[in-house]
Amino acid sequence: MKVLLFNGSPHKNGCTYTALEEIAKTLKEEGVDFEIYQIGTQPVSACRACYACKKLGKCVIDDDVNTFIEKAKDFDGFIFGSPVHYASASGGATAFLDRAFFAASASGRSYYYMHKPGAAIVSARRAGTTATLDQLNKYFTISQMPIISGRYWNMVHGSNAEEVKQDLEGMQNMRILARNMAWHLKCREAAEKAGISLPKNETTVFTNFIR
Numbered sequence: 001m002k003v004l005l006f007n008g009s010p011h012k013n014g015c016t017y018t019a020l021e022e023i024a025k026t027l028k029e030e031g032v033d034f035e036i037y038q039i040g041t042q043p044v045s046a047c048r049a050c051y052a053c054k055k056l057g058k059c060v061i062d063d064d065v066n067t068f069i070e071k072a073k074d075f076d077g078f079i080f081g082s083p084v085h086y087a088s089a090s091g092g093a094t095a096f097l098d099r100a101f102f103a104a105s106a107s108g109r110s111y112y113y114m115h116k117p118g119a120a121i122v123s124a125r126r127a128g129t130t131a132t133l134d135q136l137n138k139y140f141t142i143s144q145m146p147i148i149s150g151r152y153w154n155m156v157h158g159s160n161a162e163e164v165k166q167d168l169e170g171m172q173n174m175r176i177l178a179r180n181m182a183w184h185l186k187c188r189e190a191a192e193k194a195g196i197s198l199p200k201n202e203t204t205v206f207t208n209f210i211r
Contacts, residue, residue: 001185002033004075008082008093010041015123016081018161019174023079023121026178032185035075037068044095047102059103065096069104072112076185077148079177080136081121087128089135101139110143115198117184119148119177122155123164129155144199148184150177 005024009016020036027034045061052060059065072078080097082089089097104112120136122129133153140147154177156170157163165171 001031001076001182001189002035002074003027003077003079003181003185004072005034005036006078006080006093007036007038008080008090008096009039009123010090010092011083012038012040014083014161015156015158015164016083016121018164019121019123019156019170020079020081022171022174023178023181026175027182030179030182032182037071039064039092039096044092045099046095047098051106053103054106057107059099061099065099065103068096068100069109069112072100072104073109075116076188077117077119077181078113078145079119079121079148079181080139081123082132082136084122084124084128084132087131089122089132094135097136097139101143105143113143113145114201116145117148117181117188118143118145119181120154121174121177124155124157125159126157129153129157146184148177148181150174150180 005020007017007020011017024034024036045063050060082093085091088094101113104110118140120133122132130153133155137147150173152173154173156174157167
């Protein structure tokens, strides 16, 4: 069992990373492997809506997004973290995830995410957290991914890493979220051993409202 922790902040060891690090520690205690993926500070191009990925089998913009998509197939669960920028996920995280999910789906690799549990966590100085969580959770709901929750909305507050550590409730919720993720993965593993298969998939039907 292995979980990919995505840090959508340009700050390698900032607030979002601090929350993900707390999750990582708890996953390790639960016997679940993990990897933290840093989005970094390099510019991330937005989706061009060119649909070239459908023909090429990958995003036409050949950058780290294609590498991430291939990496995703080897993980059993995902936790995407982002700072709050103007009451939404960071621009880099949004551009990255738009392409990482769409290119995988359009190129026939949606099963890299499908039925695997996902969770979103956000960090903010003060507000905009729930709007950002709503945005990130939509990547899961369109991809048939069970959403893992904590005991509260998955957020931490602070202007820097040290302040985030003082958000005791937020940090506790990161640990609860990690345990819930571990529990879900263990249940799925037990189900597979018991011969319980994944839900039957159907060919996607598209219905346009204007004919």
